[in-house]
Amino acid sequence: MTATAPDAGLAEQFERTIARDQRVEPRDWMPEKFRATVIRQIAQHAHSEIIGMQPEGNWITRAPSLRRKAILLAKVQDEAGHGLYLYSACETLGADRTDLTERLITGRQKYSSIFNYPALTFADVGVIGWLVDGAAVCNQVPLCRSSYGPYARAMIRICKEESFHQRQGYELLMTMMSGTAGQRAMVQDAVDRWWWPVLMMFGPPDRESANTAQSMAWKIKRHTNDELRQRFVDMTVPQAEALGVTLPDPDLRWNPQRGAHDFGEVDWDEMKQVVAGNGPCNAERIAQRKAAHDGGAWVREAAAAHAAKKAGRERTVA
Amino acid sequence: MSMETSTGAGRASWPLWEVFIRGKRGLNHVHVGSLHAADGEMALRNARDLYTRRNEGVSIWVVPSASITASSPDEKDPFFAPSGDKVYRHPTFYDIPDNVPHM
Ligand SMILES: [Fe+2]
Ligand SMILES: [Fe+2]
Numbered sequence: 001m002t003a004t005a006p007d008a009g010l011a012e013q014f015e016r017t018i019a020r021d022q023r024v025e026p027r028d029w030m031p032e033k034f035r036a037t038v039i040r041q042i043a044q045h046a047h048s049e050i051i052g053m054q055p056e057g058n059w060i061t062r063a064p065s066l067r068r069k070a071i072l073l074a075k076v077q078d079e080a081g082h083g084l085y086l087y088s089a090c091e092t093l094g095a096d097r098t099d100l101t102e103r104l105i106t107g108r109q110k111y112s113s114i115f116n117y118p119a120l121t122f123a124d125v126g127v128i129g130w131l132v133d134g135a136a137v138c139n140q141v142p143l144c145r146s147s148y149g150p151y152a153r154a155m156i157r158i159c160k161e162e163s164f165h166q167r168q169g170y171e172l173l174m175t176m177m178s179g180t181a182g183q184r185a186m187v188q189d190a191v192d193r194w195w196w197p198v199l200m201m202f203g204p205p206d207r208e209s210a211n212t213a214q215s216m217a218w219k220i221k222r223h224t225n226d227e228l229r230q231r232f233v234d235m236t237v238p239q240a241e242a243l244g245v246t247l248p249d250p251d252l253r254w255n256p257q258r259g260a261h262d263f264g265e266v267d268w269d270e271m272k273q274v275v276a277g278n279g280p281c282n283a284e285r286i287a288q289r290k291a292a293h294d295g296g297a298w299v300r301e302a303a304a305a306h307a308a309k310k311a312g313r314e315r316t317v318a
Numbered sequence: 319m320s321m322e323t324s325t326g327a328g329r330a331s332w333p334l335w336e337v338f339i340r341g342k343r344g345l346n347h348v349h350v351g352s353l354h355a356a357d358g359e360m361a362l363r364n365a366r367d368l369y370t371r372r373n374e375g376v377s378i379w380v381v382p383s384a385s386i387t388a389s390s391p392d393e394k395d396p397f398f399a400p401s402g403d404k405v406y407r408h409p410t411f412y413d414i415p416d417n418v419p420h421m
Contacts, residue, residue, distance in 0.1 A: 074371075084353065306356065
């Protein structure tokens with residue numbers, strides 16, 4: 001996609017589409033920076049879905065019952081699907097799939113920092129569904145109205161499927177909480193480890209978020225990071241109470257003046273470290289993705305060769 | 319509409335296919351997205367796994383993205399002009415008295 005001289009009429013039409021809350025569609029003229037921003041956001045989102053299969057995928061064979069195995073398998077398969085819907089949306093802007101995969105495995109494009117934390121016990125599977133997918137839903141519901149059409153449509157599909165993810169996680173935790181003291185302790189331990197990293201999923205605080213203002217003006221994003229983080233905390237507190245777990249934040253309390261919960265400061269240095277590649281599992285996640293991609297090379301080549309041969313045969317017969 | 323892109327040297331990549339799903343009998347096929355596959359048969363199977371995990375469809379079409387000819391938004395006005403000035407194609411163009419039933 002080359003940058004053509006922005007015809008004033010086209011730019012005006014683009015601005016009008018945004019102002020009227022209509023969707024920008026793939027073949028419309030758009031500013032190069034809009035295209036680049038949307039590609040970056042969708043790619044990062046797609047990569048997160050794909051890498052996001054790993055922490056839970058490791059538990060599929062170890063889930064304690066056939067029912068839990070089947071549920072987890074379906075959930076992880078959904079995440080693969082989410083990644084593919086999003087890659088498909090990204091490709092409508094001229095991004096190349098092979099290139100996107102390369103950018104992921106060479107670390108040139110990011111994915112959500114949350115997936116660089118390990119899933120240590122089976123309670124983590126429940127907490128990931130409840131909190132990680134819950135935070136994802138909170139982030140994603142407003143994106144169903146994102147100004148770029150294919151992205152918004154992908155988000156609608158994804159959000160429908162995410163509600164199953166969150167509910168299966170919460171149900172798993174309710175089951176464990178009605179079990180032994182040891183099981184309840186496992187749940188609390190998992191909540192203690194995941195709570196702060198989950199709050200980091202909403203991104204840096206608004207005062208430090210470089211891209212937010214432009215993305216909001218273009219309606220690619222509809223709420224700031226801090227607004228969504230606050231909304232998530234307010235939604236989660238009563239769920240934690242119903243479950244019988246404590247959220248590990250001594251500063252967390254209802255503020256009647258604000259009509260919202262106050263909560264402690266996220267450790268932004270830790271977040272920067274994890275984003276910079278120094279989290280507990282960064283290297284492992286990328287290595288595993290690269291191994292899967294490299295290991296699949298012969299399959300891609302063989303299928304392409306088979307298709308070419310078959311097409312050749314059909315031409316001869318015809 | 320997305321276009322087939324990747325042909326980079328040494329990077330075997332499958333072509334892109336557009337996927338259309340009939341949600342249920344009586345409805346048209348609707349575009350739902352795209353995917354990569356080596357051939358049509360594989361595109362159909364992948365489309366089933368990707369776009370109908372929850373019974374979203376009773377029939378699937380897959381079309382190589384490169385085969386689609388689309389109107390260009392730049393020529394939007396002239397291209398759609400033939401229908402723009404033919405309001406008489408719409409039923410609301412005609413005034414029918416309220417006392418005429420079933421119209
Ligand atoms: Fe997902
Ligand atoms: Fe999910």
